Amino acid sequence: MTGTTSKLSIEHVSKTFPIRGTGEQLTAIEDIDIRVAEGEFLVLVGPSGCGKSTLLDLLGGLTTPSTGRILLDGVPVSGPGLDRGIVFQQYALLPWRTARHNIEFGLEAKGLPKKERREIADHYLELVGLSGFAERYPHELSGGMKQRVAIARSLAFDPEVLLMDEPFAALDAQTRESLQDELLRIWKTTGKTILFITHGIDEAVYLGQRVAVLTSRPGRVKTFVDVDIDRSGEDTRSSEQFREYRHRIWSLLHGEVERAQKKEIAHV
Numbered sequence: 442m443t444g445t446t447s448k449l450s451i452e453h454v455s456k457t458f459p460i461r462g463t464g465e466q467l468t469a470i471e472d473i474d475i476r477v478a479e480g481e482f483l484v485l486v487g488p489s490g491c492g493k494s495t496l497l498d499l500l501g502g503l504t505t506p507s508t509g510r511i512l513l514d515g516v517p518v519s520g521p522g523l524d525r526g527i528v529f530q531q532y533a534l535l536p537w538r539t540a541r542h543n544i545e546f547g548l549e550a551k552g553l554p555k556k557e558r559r560e561i562a563d564h565y566l567e568l569v570g571l572s573g574f575a576e577r578y579p580h581e582l583s584g585g586m587k588q589r590v591a592i593a594r595s596l597a598f599d600p601e602v603l604l605m606d607e608p609f610a611a612l613d614a615q616t617r618e619s620l621q622d623e624l625l626r627i628w629k630t631t632g633k634t635i636l637f638i639t640h641g642i643d644e645a646v647y648l649g650q651r652v653a654v655l656t657s658r659p660g661r662v663k664t665f666v667d668v669d670i671d672r673s674g675e676d677t678r679s680s681e682q683f684r685e686y687r688h689r690i691w692s693l694l695h696g697e698v699e700r701a702q703k704k705e706i707a708h709v
């Protein structure tokens with residue numbers, strides 16, 4: 442895949458941080474090279490501490506790479522922008538705004554008139570299955586519903602890519618699985634390019650067209666796995682195909698998780 446056809450290019454990106462009081466540097470991620478195609482659903486999976494949040498901060502334009510570069514539609518990312526929608530583990534909804542007004546938030550920043558904002562917000566409320574909940578405040582919604590609002594809010598300003606940082610990690614297993622289905626449906630409907638970060642192997646296999654397996658710190662791409670499974674059946678997660686992919690990714694991650702745990706214990 443060449444740089445010109447990629448929606449999002451992460452080109453040989455490394456990030457180091459100074460270790461306070463030592464004069465030394467910690468390499469959080471090293472030589473990460475990922476090209477995400479337009480409309481692709483790419484999942485990053487890696488052990489704790491491998492630099493997933495560091496990479497997301499770089500993609501969000503909150504920090505800059507120590508080496509390498511990040512391009513969106515061929516243009517270097519130079520700061521935060523509405524061309525990237527970010528959905529976090531914690532819903533980050535404004536508690537004093539209703540679901541509809543939370544979704545309208547990004548549209549206000551874009552300067553859209555009130556009527557248009559409302560129409561767009563209602564469209565995305567419908568897309569995430571919350572048409573009847575427009576007037577509810579976040580504390581009146583379940584965790585799964587709040588995350589649906591967060592997804593709707595990110596989609597409403599029509600970003601070029603959707604960056605998702607363990608968005609379902611705080612939800613119970615059943616809600617998580619139903620939101621995974623919803624997300625696949627939304628992805629098919631909107632054709633958005635999605636980069637999804639997770640610890641979960643099942644989640645990675647279920648959602649990703651392609652899964653990038655990361656190493657323990659410093660985070661590097663160990664390998665890419667193309668996931669080609671039939672998700673149209675009743676219980677995809679129990680299929681033989683699914684189990685084979687899960688085992689393959691588990692095998693790739695297993696050693697990395699052990700290495701990460703040893704490092705944590707040794708505080709290195």
Ligand SMILES: Nc1ncnc2c1ncn2[C@@H]1O[C@H](COP(=O)(O)OP(=O)(O)OP(=O)(O)O)[C@@H](O)[C@H]1O
Pocket residue numbers: 458459467468469488489490491492493494495496658
């Ligand atoms: N601002 C910073 N200054 C110094 N070190 C940092 C900074 N941010 C992250 N690190 C270090 O970089 C490494 C990667 O951290 P990061 O939070 O990106 O990992 P992660 O994969 O998101 O972790 P987790 O899965 O546990 O959330 C860690 O060792 C962390 O301590």
